[in-house]
Amino acid sequence: xxxxxxxxxxxxxxxxxxxxxxxKLAIGWSRRLTGAVYGQPLVIGGTVIAATERDFVYGLxxxxxxxxxxxxxxxxxxxxxxxxxxxxxxxxTSTPTYYRGLVYVVAQDGRTKHLLVAIDPATGRVKYQRxxxxxxxxxxxxxxxxxxxxxxxxxxxxFGGHAGDCGPYVGSVVGVPAAGPDAKSKPVVSYKxxxxxxxxxxxxxxxxxDKTGTVFVGVGNGQTSRPFDKSDSxxxxxxxxxxxxxxxxxxxxxxxxxxxxxGSLTPALTKAGLVLAVGKRGVGYLxxxxxxxxxxxxxxxxxxxxxxxxxAVSNTTVIVPCSGGGPVAVSTRNSQLxxxxxxxxxxxxxxxxxxxxxxxxxxxxxxxYELNPSTGAVRHQIRVGSQLAHFASPTLAGxxxxxxxxxxxVAVTGA
Numbered sequence: 186x187x188x189x190x191x192x193x194x195x196x197x198x199x200x201x202x203x204x205x206x207x208x209k210l211a212i213g214w215s216r217r218l219t220g221a222v223y224g225q226p227l228v229i230g231g232t233v234i235a236a237t238e239r240d241f242v243y244g245l246x247x248x249x250x251x252x253x254x255x256x257x258x259x260x261x262x263x264x265x266x267x268x269x270x271x272x273x274x275x276x277x278t279s280t281p282t283y284y285r286g287l288v289y290v291v292a293q294d295g296r297t298k299h300l301l302v303a304i305d306p307a308t309g310r311v312k313y314q315r316x317x318x319x320x321x322x323x324x325x326x327x328x329x330x331x332x333x334x335x336x337x338x339x340x341x342x343x344f345g346g347h348a349g350d351c352g353p354y355v356g357s358v359v360g361v362p363a364a365g366p367d368a369k370s371k372p373v374v375s376y377k378x379x380x381x382x383x384x385x386x387x388x389x390x391x392x393x394x395d396k397t398g399t400v401f402v403g404v405g406n407g408q409t410s411r412p413f414d415k416s417d418s419x420x421x422x423x424x425x426x427x428x429x430x431x432x433x434x435x436x437x438x439x440x441x442x443x444x445x446x447x448g449s450l451t452p453a454l455t456k457a458g459l460v461l462a463v464g465k466r467g468v469g470y471l472x473x474x475x476x477x478x479x480x481x482x483x484x485x486x487x488x489x490x491x492x493x494x495x496x497a498v499s500n501t502t503v504i505v506p507c508s509g510g511g512p513v514a515v516s517t518r519n520s521q522l523x524x525x526x527x528x529x530x531x532x533x534x535x536x537x538x539x540x541x542x543x544x545x546x547x548x549x550x551x552x553x554y555e556l557n558p559s560t561g562a563v564r565h566q567i568r569v570g571s572q573l574a575h576f577a578s579p580t581l582a583g584x585x586x587x588x589x590x591x592x593x594x595v596a597v598t599g600a
Contacts, residue, residue, distance in 0.1 A: 188228040188580045189283035191332035192495055192537060195394040196454045199497035201581055204540035204600065207555050210567040213585060213598040214250035218243055220261070222589030223272070223574040224280035224332065227288065228582040229306040234283075235594050240276035240292045242302075244309055247582060250596060254309030258302045259294035266296060268326055269349030279391065280332035282340065287312055287364055289333055289340050297324040301340060303364045313364035317342050320359065320377040326352030331451075332391030332495075334400070337424040338363055339374070341392050341400060345385025345448070356385040356404055356416075356448075358392060360426050376426040380407035384416035389535065389576040390451025390495025395474060398424040403462065405448025406441040413437060413480060417446040419462045419470075421477055432462065432470065432477035434486075440466060453496040453503045459517050461503045463492040469505070469515060471522055487522035489513055494535035494576035497543065499558070504528075504543060506535045506576070512545050514561060526561035529554055535578035540600050544586055548573040553588055553597055569595040 192199035220237025227234040232253060233245040240259040245252055264273035272278060281290045287303040294300045303313035319327045321344075331343035339360035346354040356378045362371035378384040384407035386392075393401045400422040407416025417437040421430035433447075440446050447464035454460055460472040469489040472478060490507035497504040501518040502525065512528040528536075532554050534546030542564065543556040551572050555565040571590035580587040586597040 186228070186582055187230070188582055190334065191225050191280040191391055192497070192578065195334060195336060197390050197393040197451055197495055199495065199537035200499045201539040204581060205584055207540040207542040208599045210553065210555060210565045210597050210599040212567070213596040215570060215595045216245055216250040216593045218593035220276060221574060221591040222594060223278045224589065225578045226580045226587045226589050226594055227281055227283055228580060229283055229288065232306050233587060233594060234281060234288050234306060235589060236277040236281055236290045238272060238274055238276040238278065242290055242304055244306060245594065247585065256304060256309045256311060258290065258311065259292035259300050262293050262296060267347055269351035270328070270347035278330045282333040282335045284335035284340065284363055289335070291317060291329050291333060291342055293329070299324065299329050301342065301361050313368060315361060315369055317359055317361055318373060319344060320357040320375040321355040323352065323354050326354035328387070330387045330389060332389060334392040334394055335363065336394050337398055343386040343392055343402060345387025345405060346383060350383055353382060354385065355380055355382060358386060358400065358402060358422065358426055374426045376422050376428060378404055378407065378415055380414040380416045383407050384414065385448055388449055388451045388494065393451055393454050395454055399429065400424065400426065401452045401454065401460065403448045403450055403452055403464065406444050406446040409438065409442045411438065417441055419447060419452045419460060419472060419477055430477040431479060432472050432482055433480045434468065434470060435481040437480065450492040451495045453498050455498055455501060455503070455517055457501065459520065461515065461517060463489050463505055465491050467491045469522055471517055471520065484520055485522045489515055489524065495578060497536045497538045499538050504536045506533065508533055512536050512561065528556055528561040529563055534573065535576055537579055537581060539581040544579045544581065546573055546577050546579060546588065548575060548577050551590065553579060553586060567597060569597065571595070
């Protein structure tokens with residue numbers, strides 16, 4: 186079973202069918218790598234793809250964890266050379282994506298360069314690379330944390346700022362032509378938030394794409410005066426990155442002033458054409474995907490939790506990753522919002538669903554939880570032997586759960 190992109194698909198549901206029922210957990214293998222793994226591991230056939238903060242990309246055996254190949258794709262930037270931040274060194278932070286036979290990563294390469302690299306997952310050979318321009322013209326202040334997305338011949342790369350919100354960056358999304366004939370001569374497309382400053386697009390889940398090709402992003406805090414600058418929002422973009430819709434809470438101005446924006450969680454898309462947006466303030470807003478509604482245009486709202494990373498979506502239920510208090514399952518049935526259950530309080534990672542279970546991590550303690558999807562109760566749990574990166578999310582592959590850690594990748598069996 187492949188896991189080709191963040192949360193398994195373009196919509197970022199994190200839910201996969203066809204897995205055997207989960208059971209008791211055990212460590213299958215653990216592989217130490219050169220650098221921390223912040224992005225979610227991918228699975229292509231029998232190969233696990235892991236990218237690290239030292240700008241290495243690895244192909245590992247899914248069965249044994251053996252290193253099949255590795256490639257070094259850039260020069261990671263030490264913390265002391267960054268304008269601010271909390272990752273040392275800064276290399277590949279975002280989750281890669283697999284598209285048209287190649288794995289794509291974006292590496293921090295020195296002080297100001299962001300490099301898109303396409304790799305053959307069977308051999309590790311680099312097939313294509315291209316610098317990703319910063320639409321704000323401030324690449325030193327831009328950080329690329331959001332998971333990569335792909336569609337319509339483009340690789341979507343989103344930019345926010347470094348931890349600490351220093352410098353004159355402005356959030357953006359760039360569509361870089363995927364590898365192919367004359368790819369390097371084809372123009373990029375881009376969207377820059379029309380804010381005077383900040384408004385980063387940085388949620389670990391990256392852009393979510395629906396069946397029409399519409400790209401949805403959560404946008405962070407921007408300017409702190411009127412008029413509305415499209416920050417603190419859910420923004421819809423066409424495949425060529427023209428803005429087609431926007432939603433913001435009526436509290437957008439105060440949210441920006443106190444850093445309680447919607448940019449911390451990737452918008453959660455349901456099959457019913459609804460979007461659940463939850464951010465740092467902790468209020469969930471239910472939106473229509475085809476008509477986001479502008480300022481105050483939600484169809485329902487409910488206090489949920491301060492949310493970070495990427496949610497998991499199964500039918501009408503969205504499992505929201507919370508900073509403190511554990512995951513929360515929210516029903517969107519009948520276009521109304523209702524909390525169904527709360528999970529273990531210390532489980533702060535981004536959840537996924539498969540094998541009749543919800544999988545979520547405690548990133549500080551390095552614990553993987555297997556939860557009952559109906560109640561959120563813990564069925565099994567296991568320590569993976571290392572602390573995890575912020576917003577870490579497991580990968581499901583048959584009877585194996587893969588977890589990226591600050592030291593490499595761990596495979597847990599029993600899923």
